[in-house]
Amino acid sequence: xxxxxxxxxxxxxxEIGVIDRSAAILACLQDSPMTAAExxxxxxxxxxxxxxxxTDLRAHKFIVRDSSGLLRLGPFPGRRNIATTNxxxxxxxxxxxxxxxxxxxxxxxxxxxxxxxxxHELRVSRGVGTVLSLVDGGSAALALCGPGxxxxxxxxxxxxxxxxxxxxxxxxxxxxxxxxxVSYPLTREPDNVAGAxxxxxxxxxxxxxxxLDGSEELEVLRDIAxxxxxxxxxxxx
Numbered sequence: 001x002x003x004x005x006x007x008x009x010x011x012x013x014x015e016i017g018v019i020d021r022s023a024a025i026l027a028c029l030q031d032s033p034m035t036a037a038e039x040x041x042x043x044x045x046x047x048x049x050x051x052x053x054x055t056d057l058r059a060h061k062f063i064v065r066d067s068s069g070l071l072r073l074g075p076f077p078g079r080r081n082i083a084t085t086n087x088x089x090x091x092x093x094x095x096x097x098x099x100x101x102x103x104x105x106x107x108x109x110x111x112x113x114x115x116x117x118x119x120h121e122l123r124v125s126r127g128v129g130t131v132l133s134l135v136d137g138g139s140a141a142l143a144l145c146g147p148g149x150x151x152x153x154x155x156x157x158x159x160x161x162x163x164x165x166x167x168x169x170x171x172x173x174x175x176x177x178x179x180x181x182v183s184y185p186l187t188r189e190p191d192n193v194a195g196a197x198x199x200x201x202x203x204x205x206x207x208x209x210x211x212l213d214g215s216e217e218l219e220v221l222r223d224i225a226x227x228x229x230x231x232x233x234x235x236x237x
Contacts (some may be wrong), residue, residue, distance in 0.1 A: 002108035021045065022053055022062075026073065029063060033070035033091060066091075066207060080128045083216060085208060089116045089180075092204045096197065098184040099125040102208070103168075104225045105144040105177040108134050111225040124164045124183040129228040136160055140179040143170035148177050157186060165189050167197040171205040173212045176222065180205045 021043075028034065028042055040050040054071065057063045064074035072087065089100045093116045102114035112130040117123055126132075134141045137159035146152050148170045155167040168181040182197055190196035212218045 013234040015157075018053070022057060025050075025053055025057065026062060026195040029071055029073050033066060033068075033072040035070060039040050039071065046125050058228065066203075068203065085211065085221070086116065086225075088172040088204055088208050088211065089114055092182070092200060093118065096182050096184075098182050098188070099123050101126050101140070101181045101183065102221075103140045103144065103179040103181060103222060105134070105179070106225050106229055109229065110134055110141060110144055111228045113224045118184070120188075122185050122187070124161070124166070124185055126183070128224065129231070130230050131228050132160075138181075139168035142177075143168040144177055145181040146170055148172040150202045152207070153194055153201070155193045155197075157189075163187075165193075167193055167201060169198075169201040169205045171209045173209055173218055176218065178205075178208070178212075180208065183232070 015017075027230070028039055030084055034042070036051060036054055039045075039054065041049055043050070046054075048136060054063065058065070058071075061074050063071050064180050066072050068091075070091075072091075086103060087103060087104060092100045097120070099118045100116050100145060101112050103110045104113050110132050112128055115126060115128050117125045132141070134145060137156065138161070139154040139156040140158075142154040142156065143152070146154070150169045150171045153167070153169055155165070157165045159166075163181065163186050165186050166183040168179045171178045172178070180201055182201065189196045212221070
């Protein structure tokens, strides 16, 4: 064994350093999505080290680059997802500043299965487990009755509650139809609703579709919908 080989065998610290630094990157991205440059600044690593580690982590799907170009936690091998529907909804809330809901269609009803609320004191939101009839209207209801294409955009004003508005797109995962909705008071309605929300909703819906396809979370969301409908039936509504 020559000197350099013996040194590598006796001193495994460089490899341990790689693991430590990779773990630090994952912990960093668990807080919030970032650009590669932001990761570099946050952790104080050199650019070459940071970009090499990020490339390796992306290759093994520990992290992914989302539709807005930010790095976020992704699926481990075996499709055990770190990223969740809530993390996508929270990112959409941060981009819009408004409440975001994920609805699923069950027959002629829609059920809210995920919700993140805006930080504003005045906000429009629906709790998880809320059941509404599709005929009651609203952009999410319209989206759920459409073709399930994230490119199709729907927006309504005062469809269900005076002084409120919403914008939605739909997507499908297998036979399940979802609607992703941003809801807000009319006092904060953008001048150009489609320009403000269409692309953000569409990109987030595509990300959610990929995230839920074949995942255990899909069944969790379906269970939430079934339980909510069962509870409403028991209550005699």
